[in-house]
Amino acid sequence: MVRQRGRRFSDAYFIVSVLANHETHPRLGLAIATRTCGNAVARNLIKRLARESFRLNQYELPAVDVTIAARDTARLAPASALRASLDKHWKSIARQG
Secondary structure, eight states: HHHHHSEEEESSSSSEEEESSSSSSEEEEEOOHHHHHSSSSHHHHHHHHHHHHHHHHHHGOOOOEEEEEEGGGTTTHHHHHEEEEEEEEHHHHHOOO
């Protein structure tokens, strides 16, 4: 639902879809595919980074559902680049309010 009807933000590493929810807090969904990211080690690393970044930034976000999908380039990117990318997305979502 979020990926079909939500607003979409994207860059080289992630596609982030955002849709307002009826809760009082933001919620996170992850779509990190095996075909995109490869083995379980790479997939789980990306998922851990995304969850941690969301945990640190969730209080600045409005009440929205957020779905994060990884692109092929995320598999080979350094963790610092992935964190910076996600931080940029959180700021864009907070601005859109």
